[in-house]
Amino acid sequence: MNTLLDHLVVLPILLPLAAGALMLMFDDRQRVTKAFINVFATALHLVICVMLVVQAANPTDLLAASYPIGNWPVPFGIVLVADRLSAMMVLLASVLGISALVYSLARWHAAGPNFHTLFQFLLMGLNGAFLTGDIFNLFVFFEVMLAASYGLALHGLGLARIKAGLHYVAVNLGASFLFLIGAALIYGVTGTLNMADLASKVATIPELDRGLLEAGAAFLGLAFLLKAGMWPLGFWLPTTYAAASAPVAAVFAIMTKVGVYAVLRLSTLAFGIEAGASAGLGQTVLQIGGMATIAFGAVGVLASQTTARLAGYCVLVSSGTLLAAIGMGNAFVTGGALYYLVISTLAISAFFLIVELLERIRIAGADVLAITLEAYGDDEEDIENDEIGLAIPGALTMLGICFALCVLLLAGLPPLAGFLGKFAIISALFNPHGLTEAAIITPASWWLASLMIFSGFAALVALTRTGISTFWATMSDTPAPVRVIEIAPILLLLGLTVVMTVLAGPVMDYMYVMAENLHSPAIEIGNILATPLVGEVLP
Template sequence: MGGLLDHLVILPIVLPMAAGAIMLFFDDRLRTAKAIINFGATALLVVFAVLLVIKAAGVDATTGATATYPLGNWPVPFGIVLVADRLAAMMVLLTAVLGICALVYSLARWHAAGPSFHSLFQFLLMGLNGAFLTGDLFNLFVFFEVMLAASYGLALHGTGLTRVKAGLHYVAVNLAASSLFLIGAALIYGVAGTLNMADLAARVPLIAASDRGLLEAGAAILGVAFLVKAGMWPLGFWLPTTYAAASAPVAALFAIMTKVGVYAVLRLSLLIFGEGSGASAGFGHDFLLYGGMATIAFGAVGVLASQSTARLAGYCVLVSSGTLLAATAFGNVGVTAGALFYLVSSTLAISAFFLLVELLERIRIEGADVLAVTMEAYGEEDEEMDEVEDVGVVIPGALAVLSISFGICVLLLAGLPPLSGFLAKFTMLSAMLNPDGLIEAGAVVASTWWLIGLLIFSGFAALIALTRTGINTFWMTMSDRPAPVRVIEIAPVLVLLGLCIAMSVMAGPVMGYMDEAAAALHMPAGYIADVLNAPLVVEVVSP
């Protein structure tokens, strides 16, 4: 076991890669075998992610990285290195939790609605984990492409004109973003001579003034690629339609994909363009602040205007992304810590809401069959779907469970007390108003007040829209028949919401972890030193 734990950093990448590749050799009709392999690999991924977080939590924040893993045993920065600090470990665990919940939900129906679902699912997890753990920009591009290639297939999983149209738009937008990624990385490499993030952070302050404009141009182009994935206005026009058209478990897993863009922006802005980057310190922060505020406003208006519950959930994703991008621009440890807490809470809540949307639509009279689950999911046009029709058990009191779950989602997404959504926003607002622990006259600038107002407005908009949805679902258009909800479908929703409640109850320890993660991000010297001095594996050859 000790030898296995020595490779703990790379296991979240190798495990889904191997599982996905193995399942490609299985015929699609062997769904049970594929489901067992997929579930076993994802459950094991959760275990590895928990161990990674435990390892990260046991290291002093000022040391930066908790573990480095030079691939091929090449010295840094000549070789690619994987790095696991508190932030990366937290994101890997969040990915694993969403993955296991989305997978369990899909086993009721959706995994049989199209070919290669299980392999694509594992490859998506591989790309996500690789993006969070890599310490190299080009390797980040590679994992981005693995993640996107798998997401293309999952976005189109199933049938239906709406899903195909939205999926093709999604593919086109992300292919353009990938081109920008390559251009930006090429410009940065041409100026700095490296794509290793830690090495790049060490070289940026030394770059000549004549080359700094080209460096910042490359960083700006690279940033646009990240912001397309993060969904910042006006680059996120594709997101609500794509997420609303995707199947419920896919949309629930896609909730973490926007956070990949946010993660990349947060990582690079504080590592490469932090306080120690010389003349480039704070590059792009104003753009992130105002772009984030515009995204919050656009998402809040979209939430109010949405006639579809699935699109409402998509606009909630935009509000979440905008909040995180604006918080990143502050460069304040307290705001960053609150933003990390909000990242986890909002992602869990939105993922649960995407799963809940399909279940809620089933109990509505008007259009329930069309809006809730497409024809192929019920198996009325696909004989193979009959095999999974009896999966799970219709639970008693389903309506009560659905209504309570919906109420918890309302509290979380609107940021109302006493749950984690409120705690996260309160932490961010407190740090914005008290950047140094004491408010002085005129210390709070106008942009801060605008952001605070937008955060309050977005919560109020979510409360209005979700209350309207609840009235339309439970009071006006509810069917008289029992809600056809199975244990295997409602259990993932309860797990995700239960984690949000646990974050509220255990807010002290969780917030302590976020404080340490934020402190490490704002003091990247330890990260840089650990990566550049990453030890190699020295083989002892017997004479």
């Protein structure tokens, strides 16, 4: 008898699809009803994602993690796969989604039409991209995700938002075109787009056709890396993210990780150690491109004159670190990178929410004033004695604490998990084969470690400068109030990073097992290809 658990893999896609379709039946003036449906569906989605992670962590449920859509046999039908990585990414998207949604209820959900519907379709696209085991359906879910993100990027209007949003649309349409070319080339050579089936065939591709296969992979890689924001393809990202509304930018923090996820999935599954002559395809590009992205992002962090653009460049630093770590092709480095992925995404999402609240406590023209004060200094005689000893409002105190936590996380300083994630990567770089064998340290390891340290220092300098200019130099005498519904999501996101710091041991063990499975995919490939159909009796 089939139970709900048997269909758990497909629920993160069906639930937002049903909720989004249901909200289309209501007039946009019925925002309270739409908000209730959206919150209920997103909260239920979070519960389902937690169950999915628990199920994926159970080694006896490997076959149950594959779900054949339409009950067609693999590789002829569409299959959804929920291993540790995809389940973790779906849960991360759900956490960011519920946080951004609650924050938006303060005012942003009423700033434009169809916010709640687009929000659910965005979650559907994200979940589908993480769960699909098929390249063509990865493209389909990419397009669902992007179509919803176009509307959300423009949500709230404003000239800067429209310009950045249209730029974002044009860039991603180009990425979609590259995606289709790559998928067509791969299908023409191998006759399949199922990822597991593709992985089983790559090593046996005739040498005359291998060039076309690798060209198709290169086109796919360009599409994924453009989405991930790798230099020089990430030129669009800081402007787009800075122009988006706060809750939209917060949920967009995981959008670049979709590109990173796709690169990691295909590079380890189809072009891993068992791919024959194509093994390790593109690793050098990922190493060099990732390190260039870290350098570009770090310089952008230092040069940013607005807090929102600073947050956008922090996204690039995070993506560059992950891409370079994936390019190392080592399971220990990948395990540390996966821990860093979760931490950096949570911290950046929280920071995007904080950015808007910081603007409320600043005086008009604060950015220009901050630059002026930095260049010419301040006249100490202007400080009034009656300001000494003023009580600090509770909301301002909480905001300052949250900002300080973001500084520690994004700069990678102890004792929080941002430091642990970077330390795990750097430690693995200088001991790539584990503690029992001699380490072979490459120049790329030195470069990546140096750039990670430099990017952390750059973030520390830039964020400290921002904190000083915000809380000391340009703070308004009467800052606008901060509502509980706005600060609560920030506390949730930062609280999860604290939990991951306290539980770093078991969480890191989970990541390392995940990384080992990714770099040794033979068992998973066999399980996916042997996915049983509904009503089929297993031997």
